[in-house]
Amino acid sequence: MRPILQVALDEINLTRAVAIAKEAIEGGADYIEAGTPLIKSEGMNAIRTLKDELKGHVIVADMKTMDTGAIEVEMAAKAGAGIISVLGASHDSTIEDAIRSARKYGVRLMVDLINIEDPVSRAVRLQELGADIIGVHVGVDQQMVGQDPLDVLSSIRRSVNIPIAVAGGLDAGSAAAAAALGADIVIVGGNIIRSKDVTGSARLIRESIDKKAAVSGKIRKSLDEETREIFMQVSTPNISDAMHRQPAMRDIKPLYEGIKMVGKAVTVQTFAGDWAKPVEASDVAGPGEVIVIYNGSNYVSPWGELASRGCQQKGIEGVVIDGAIRDVDDIRKIKFPSFASASVPNAGEPKGMGEINVEIMCGGFKVRPGDWIIGDDNGVVVVPQERAYEIARRAMEVKKSEDRVRAEIERGKTLAQVVDLYKWEKKT
């Protein structure tokens, strides 16, 4: 996975910051960060303005939250931030509440290890709490006394599976070194925004990251890519077993046999056939994602063949509807992975009620934006995003064990004999 270049706008003048951001994007910047100084000087207006001005780019809010994590994440998310930072030095309860808010608003939480005594242990704990990104960061003042974020990067990389962002005085050489050491997001502030040629500096750093990462072979599979690969190899029964026999979504069935769908949820809350938000979700979702719709009715459909065709062209993985679907014959012909609780000939009206990428219920399960959705001939299961890699690995172990049992059955034993059921029944 190509490392992301995030440019930190540690500016206090918003107009200037926007101009710098546009020049940085011209040089190859992927994410644009509203730096802490900018947020302190302009508030959430900085986020809103960057979001409006820089369409299609992820806006990062470097809030450096230390307390009241939920409300600070909520305000930045509502202003348009896609990634929000809280300090790893804050209390676990702050981090947990910030994560709950991040899940609710469909944004990612980066937890900043700035000035943490034991960053490796803290990183492991933050991963357990559900952080989306670990920020390995040496602050500007620490840089002045010679501290370097690369000093701990390798040990943290070996300790956590979630994405790592690195920041702290990075230039073309150290940014490339960070990428080679496994950084997923390289954050650069001063060496781009305070350069005479912002575009040229961004381009130089972009190219050095790409060159070094390619040479060092360190473009490792992202966690998501590994997780997806495993989910593609296991069945929903394997996943259910890996989650202590968690049931599938209730009454939601595949549209055709031999179906397989793996993706991260883009959720839609709609009502009784109102197909505006479900269809708009096709513009929000991208390759590797699944549109999950709460329709609330088995008698009128918010989805059909035309919406399916548009999604299939974009590489969207499939659709799951708690409610009715229509055009099932045509959808079967194009084999767009679809699951629903009913099929009907009639659709509703595009009124526009409801919302995209909020927490919904589907098939009796809570589904948050970014949760993993896996469907096959058995049905659909939901895997919480913070446990996805672990569950995928556990499901693979279940599959391996079953492959072994199957081999013994094929040699003439019954299942009860192979698993020695009589011995392992719960004694009453």
Ligand SMILES: O=C([C@H](O)CO)[C@H](O)[C@H](O)COP(=O)(O)O
């Ligand atoms: O977070 C930062 C710092 O604490 C000031 O807010 C910077 O954005 C981060 O360190 C990246 O900037 P540089 O260190 O100048 O590259």
